[in-house]
Amino acid sequence: MEIAIQLVIAGILQGGLYALAAFGLSLIFGVSNVLNLAHGEFLMLGGLFCFLIFSATGLNPFLIGLMILPFAFFLGYIFDRFLMRPLAGKKEHIRLMSSILVTLGAALCIGDVTSFLAGAEEKGVDYSMPSFFWGDLYISYLRLLAMVMIAGLTVGIHYYLKKTYTGRALRATTQNIRGAMLVGVDTSRIRSVTFGIGSMLASIAGVFYVVLLSISPDMGLTVTIKYLCIIVLGGLGSLIGSLVGGVILGLTESIVSYYNPHWGQTAAFLILVLILLIRPKGLFGK
Amino acid sequence: MNRIILGIVLLFLLIFPVFNLPYLNTFLIILFMYILLAESYDILGGYTGYINMGHIAFFGIGAYTFGLLWNTGLSLYLSFLAGTLAAVVFAILISFPLFRLQGAYFSLAAFALVKLMEHLTLNLSSITHGSDGLKVLEGNRMIPMYYLSLLLVVAVVVVSFLITRSRFGLAMASVREEEEIAFDFGVPVQRIKTTAMVISASFAGLMGSFYTWYTIFINPSMVFGTEMALMPIAMAMLGGSGVIIGPVIGAVFLLIVEETLWTRFAYLHTAAYGLVILLVGLFMPGGLVRLRPVRRFLIRVGLFKEL
Numbered sequence A: 001m002e003i004a005i006q007l008v009i010a011g012i013l014q015g016g017l018y019a020l021a022a023f024g025l026s027l028i029f030g031v032s033n034v035l036n037l038a039h040g041e042f043l044m045l046g047g048l049f050c051f052l053i054f055s056a057t058g059l060n061p062f063l064i065g066l067m068i069l070p071f072a073f074f075l076g077y078i079f080d081r082f083l084m085r086p087l088a089g090k091k092e093h094i095r096l097m098s099s100i101l102v103t104l105g106a107a108l109c110i111g112d113v114t115s116f117l118a119g120a121e122e123k124g125v126d127y128s129m130p131s132f133f134w135g136d137l138y139i140s141y142l143r144l145l146a147m148v149m150i151a152g153l154t155v156g157i158h159y160y161l162k163k164t165y166t167g168r169a170l171r172a173t174t175q176n177i178r179g180a181m182l183v184g185v186d187t188s189r190i191r192s193v194t195f196g197i198g199s200m201l202a203s204i205a206g207v208f209y210v211v212l213l214s215i216s217p218d219m220g221l222t223v224t225i226k227y228l229c230i231i232v233l234g235g236l237g238s239l240i241g242s243l244v245g246g247v248i249l250g251l252t253e254s255i256v257s258y259y260n261p262h263w264g265q266t267a268a269f270l271i272l273v274l275i276l277l278i279r280p281k282g283l284f285g286k
Numbered sequence B: 001m002n003r004i005i006l007g008i009v010l011l012f013l014l015i016f017p018v019f020n021l022p023y024l025n026t027f028l029i030i031l032f033m034y035i036l037l038a039e040s041y042d043i044l045g046g047y048t049g050y051i052n053m054g055h056i057a058f059f060g061i062g063a064y065t066f067g068l069l070w071n072t073g074l075s076l077y078l079s080f081l082a083g084t085l086a087a088v089v090f091a092i093l094i095s096f097p098l099f100r101l102q103g104a105y106f107s108l109a110a111f112a113l114v115k116l117m118e119h120l121t122l123n124l125s126s127i128t129h130g131s132d133g134l135k136v137l138e139g140n141r142m143i144p145m146y147y148l149s150l151l152l153v154v155a156v157v158v159v160s161f162l163i164t165r166s167r168f169g170l171a172m173a174s175v176r177e178e179e180e181i182a183f184d185f186g187v188p189v190q191r192i193k194t195t196a197m198v199i200s201a202s203f204a205g206l207m208g209s210f211y212t213w214y215t216i217f218i219n220p221s222m223v224f225g226t227e228m229a230l231m232p233i234a235m236a237m238l239g240g241s242g243v244i245i246g247p248v249i250g251a252v253f254l255l256i257v258e259e260t261l262w263t264r265f266a267y268l269h270t271a272a273y274g275l276v277i278l279l280v281g282l283f284m285p286g287g288l289v290r291l292r293p294v295r296r297f298l299i300r301v302g303l304f305k306e307l
Helices: A002-032 A040-057 A060-088 A092-116 A142-163 A166-176 A177-182 A187-214 A217-234 A239-259 A263-278 B002-019 B020-044 B056-071 B076-098 B103-123 B140-162 B167-177 B180-186 B188-216 B222-224 B228-238 B245-264 B269-283 B293-300
Strands: A129-134 A136-142
Touching: A002 A040, A002 A136, A002 A142, A002 A166, A002 A187, A002 A217, A002 A239, A040 A060, A040 A092, A040 A187, A040 A217, A040 B188, A060 A187, A060 B140, A092 A217, A092 B020, A092 B228, A092 B269, A129 A142, A136 A142, A136 B245, A142 A166, A142 A187, A142 A239, A142 B222, A166 A177, A177 A187, A177 B103, A177 B269, A187 A217, A217 A239, A217 A263, A239 A263, A263 B103, B002 B020, B002 B140, B020 B140, B020 B188, B020 B228, B020 B245, B056 B076, B056 B103, B056 B188, B056 B228, B076 B103, B076 B188, B103 B222, B140 B188, B167 B180, B167 B188, B180 B188, B188 B222, B222 B228, B228 B245, B228 B269
Parallel strands: none
Antiparallel strands: A129 A136
16 A cells, blocks of 8 residues: 555656646647657756756755756747747747757757757766654655645746736737737747746756756757657647646656656656557647 | 759669669668658548557558568568558558547557557567567669669659648648638548558558568568657648658658768767758748749649648
């Protein structure tokens, strides 16, 4: 029983981490219909800068994460402004292909330049907090804190999207871009802002990655593919879908890996394919 | 005009091994492989508009089926046939569920299938030897492989050409432009898509078999790896998806760029390579062949066949 609960906790934490970065990808897809293959690079960069600043100053990594948020936003914003906006006026089919080329090229480029400048080896922040036993359950403060922060962020994003002007404009653009334009939403600015937000969420996920797991410059494409799978599983453009998709994948991985570590990833992809076969538009897709 | 150019190129490639340049020979084999993968991807991706990010799965299945069967002592030609058939059967099996999906869902579900295959080949190590990889009978097969892959490239280009001139090709284009309207006008949409995928898969499967036979050794990341999966698609899009010559030009261009960068620069060649892909995507939407001067030239010599 303890093992079961332990596994569920690990799975939910892993799923929450997945969901955090997947949110950004999902928002970006919703607003701009772009499958951003460079999303994982933003995550990697967030983790990397956290690692570099931590190594130099020894500050609390989560504090560092907070400090680099504006830069992450700026990076996402200019990524859209200079690389994605020129493609916006093209025909649908052409634009889809161009966006795949541009984001794939950017992903390769960012990954390689990073491994050249910062070294290709795996990096992790050696930051630990005490852990305690609750009954028979072993709980680490760090993981508990991460879970609370992820939950808080999820609620925060939800309210941002529902209550603020930008959030509502963002949702309007997702639902109907022409309609949003007609009522006076500056849709291209909203797109850039969405890329900024996506990049911010990815860099927070990167900070969790570097603290709880580890990062390496060539991880970008691999994690991007996983996040793309998660948002497809949950239904493109649906926030609750990303959360549920992330948790399903995290739980599958953690439970199957317990019985056989090699089959965790396999089971995750199997589940994804099976769910898509039953629900062609994902769990919460319209 | 176009016949003369194609004839000269083909003749040159046919007599090329006579010059005995092993480095260039090997390079050309790899080039043929990528041309084949890009062009066969484009039969589905360019003409029906379904961006199949899982195309490499057919290649990998062909590669593994061939290797496993040939190792059991089955004759060479039967093993090639089996590799192709395995890819075709897989294509038929997945086409029914996959084609219920559309757009990005289709692309990513297909991609997830590749990752699934990669993990399955890694984990079913009692059959596939997992990450240790699969070895087949050794031998120097450079020259026969050269001609086989050249033959396959010619075959896929001819098939693409025949498709663009047929009713079948028109039906594929109608699926790409407006699938629902095509359906309302009586185009058997599901059958068209499945057929396109089967043709596309058979070429990739056969190429996979050749590849195992040629390299002697394969492992899951060689045939199902992420970059291996994305490169042929990037080549097709970069050259010009939906134009017969497009994927060929894309593959030639990208591979020459990669080879040049790789030999010239000790560092950052992947970055430069990525930058090239990015710039083409940004400034030449529709690919190299749709760039106005290139397009005009190709039309003049009669090589711009588009669907």
